[in-house]
Amino acid sequence: MIGYGKQTIGKEEIEKIIEVLKSPWLTQGPLVEEFENNMAEFCQVKYACAVSSGTAALHLACLTAGIGDGDEVITTPMSFAATANSVLYCRGIPVFCDIKESWPVLDLNLLSKKITKKTKAVISVDYGGLPENYEELNHICRKYGLIHISDAAHSVGAEYHGKRIGSLADLTIFSFHPVKTITTGEGGMILTDDIKYNHLLKKLRTHGMEKNHEMLVQQGPWYYEMRELGYNYRMTDIQSAMGLAQLDKIQEFLHKRKEIADYYTQSFSHIPEIILPETLPDRKNAWHIYPLRIRFQSLIKDKVDFYHFMMNNEIRLQTHYIPINRHPYYQGLGYHAEDTPFADLFYQQEVSLPLYPDLSEKNRIKVVRLVKEFIRCSRKDIRKEKM
Ligand SMILES: *Cc1c(COP(=O)(O)O)cnc(C)c1O
Numbered sequence: 038m039i040g041y042g043k044q045t046i047g048k049e050e051i052e053k054i055i056e057v058l059k060s061p062w063l064t065q066g067p068l069v070e071e072f073e074n075n076m077a078e079f080c081q082v083k084y085a086c087a088v089s090s091g092t093a094a095l096h097l098a099c100l101t102a103g104i105g106d107g108d109e110v111i112t113t114p115m116s117f118a119a120t121a122n123s124v125l126y127c128r129g130i131p132v133f134c135d136i137k138e139s140w141p142v143l144d145l146n147l148l149s150k151k152i153t154k155k156t157k158a159v160i161s162v163d164y165g166g167l168p169e170n171y172e173e174l175n176h177i178c179r180k181y182g183l184i185h186i187s188d189a190a191h192s193v194g195a196e197y198h199g200k201r202i203g204s205l206a207d208l209t210i211f212s213f214h215p216v217k218t219i220t221t222g223e224g225g226m227i228l229t230d231d232i233k234y235n236h237l238l239k240k241l242r243t244h245g246m247e248k249n250h251e252m253l254v255q256q257g258p259w260y261y262e263m264r265e266l267g268y269n270y271r272m273t274d275i276q277s278a279m280g281l282a283q284l285d286k287i288q289e290f291l292h293k294r295k296e297i298a299d300y301y302t303q304s305f306s307h308i309p310e311i312i313l314p315e316t317l318p319d320r321k322n323a324w325h326i327y328p329l330r331i332r333f334q335s336l337i338k339d340k341v342d343f344y345h346f347m348m349n350n351e352i353r354l355q356t357h358y359i360p361i362n363r364h365p366y367y368q369g370l371g372y373h374a375e376d377t378p379f380a381d382l383f384y385q386q387e388v389s390l391p392l393y394p395d396l397s398e399k400n401r402i403k404v405v406r407l408v409k410e411f412i413r414c415s416r417k418d419i420r421k422e423k424m
Pocket residue numbers: 090091092093116117119120162188190191212213214223224225
């Protein structure tokens with residue numbers, strides 16, 4: 038079975054992890070700091086804070102942005118639920134802004150209309166790995182005094198106006214889940230250029246505790262104190278060892294992902310039932326996923342048929358995403374999927390094709406052949422011409 042995403046692990050990761058197992062550090066130790074420094078350098082940003090998952094990174098980013106009781110945070114419904122959940126963790130209120138018709142990123146004209154006195158922040162998502170319109174979004178955020186948190190779980194290594202993702206929002210978060218650009222098993226990171234944010238993040242990551250020279254002199258060498266309600270969101274040295282080895286290979290991963298995406302785009306470029314992923318000349322896509330949109334309404338078969346057809350041929354597709362306001366939990370809070378019609382339409386059309394560095398040429402060709410075969414055999418008219 039071929040899935041939509043998969044990690045690429047080599048002997049470098051294995052050797053580096055074994056070294057950690059023989060060292061005195063298992064949990065957060067010197068490799069966490071090394072991983073943070075290397076990531077910060079790669080992303081051209083001042084500070085990085087490694088944590089236990091992308092979700093933990095989102096939670097701490099929201100806390101650091103000061104989201105609390107009743108604060109509104111505008112975000113997209115076309116993301117993984119964790120994006121909006123992080124607002125709920127802080128007792129804030131997620132406000133869903135619909136996506137653009139052409140591509141699942143926040144519709145910024147609509148977003149401006151959703152800003153109220155209670156709005157505190159915006160969480161954008163670089164869907165699929167293509168950076169959001171940072172310039173315009175940051176302009177809006179500055180104008181209304183909002184904090185911009187970028188959920189860049191898809192866009193590690195992507196570029197916007199020649200700059201790597203990491204320093205373009207007030208707080209940027211990454212995920213290192215196995216399907217993402219680089220992996221640490223589970224893991225995440227928050228990047229920022231703000232020293233105060235960084236200080237708070239590091240404290241919140243480990244129970245809100247602080248220990249400094251002054252305290253040790255005044256109270257004694259055992260002393261530390263809890264100053265915030267923090268968590269145990271630490272990353273381990275085992276995970277960081279893996280992250281360091283993965284980061285060494287990131288350019289190769291990004292290159293291979295782009296090569297496969299280009300092959301798909303070229304292969305599907307003249308099929309009227311297919312809407313290709315957006316490409317913009319001022320950004321470099323990290324190609325986390327290949328979101329194919331099919332106009333099923335013009336075919337005699339639907340998305341479920343397509344899934345089964347591919348599954349019968351040993352290809353397991355995925356959908357990114359079920360709009361967050363469609364989930365029962367959010368419906369229970371009073372949200373409606375109908376409030377964001379373009380997100381709902383995108384959901385009806387989208388399927389993510391297999392895309393990961395190790396996907397063989399044979400399998401890429403197979404995916405393309407099957408997609409074309411499905412569409413050709415599902416056309417309403419009898420032409421069913423060859424493609
Ligand atoms: C993967 C992902 C997350 C969550 O990351 P975890 O590391 O799995 O907690 C959040 N947002 C988006 C957009 C993601 O793709």
